[in-house]
Amino acid sequence: MRFTSLRLFELAIPLAIAALVPLSACDGDSGDDEAADDHADHSDHADHGETEAEGCESEDRDDEFAVGLSKSGDVVSATFVSSDPAPPHKGDNTWVLDFTDLGGQPMAGLTMTAVPMMPDHGHGTPVNAVVTETETPGRYEVTPVNLFMTGLWEVTFEITTDGGTDSLMFAFCVE
Ligand SMILES: [Cu+2]
Known part of the structure; x- marks a missing residue:
């Protein structure tokens, strides 16, 4: 024993x-x-x-935040109108983006999720971002984008359109 x-x-x-x-x-x-x-x-x-x-200074996988920063998928293009705070910060962020088709026409009535992940740590956040369509056609507010740790975050938008689904990702290193 x-x-x-x-x-x-x-x-x-x-x-x-x-x-x-x-x-x-x-x-x-x-x-x-x-x-x-x-x-x-x-x-x-x-x-x-x-x-x-010096993590963020040596980070080269991130996007440089700017109003007008844009990503395109197969059917949808997303462009930053604002980030509060700007650039995105450790903690809660509020983003506003314009979604258009690849011809630049605003896409109203989209269904989408925005999910933050830390690729180096293999975790997301327990706080779900809420996406709300604004009164401006194709313009959506996303909040809170909860980037609770310093380091590289990838925020992936999964978008459902009439023509199918699309996926876009923005990456920011926050401190
Ligand atoms: Cu982490």
Whole structure:
């Protein structure tokens, strides 16, 4: 019995560590800072901390936010009218975009979802963005776009039109 209990205990420790590591890796900024402080005398960790700090400056997969930033799919084109705040920020954002067909005609009455994901962390957000059509034909408000962590976010629009479905993605690094 003693032998069995000991073996179980030995197994439990690495399992507990394995379960905790992915959580702390996605813990936000304060966790990273604490880790850097704890290991300030360890050169590997100091280098790692520097890389994390300049994340958005060295990020080349993101879009440069601007009014007029536009993405086109097979049947739909989406163009930024505004972002509040601008550029998109860590936390909740409100976006307004114009949706047109590829000939530039406004597309009213679209059904769509906007889903944020962090590709490097493999998670989204528990907060669903609500898409509301405005009184301007083809213009939609999306809020809250909840980008709750610093780093690269991909926000994918899945759009249903009369002619089928389309998918568009905007990527922003937020700090
Ligand atoms: Cu994350």
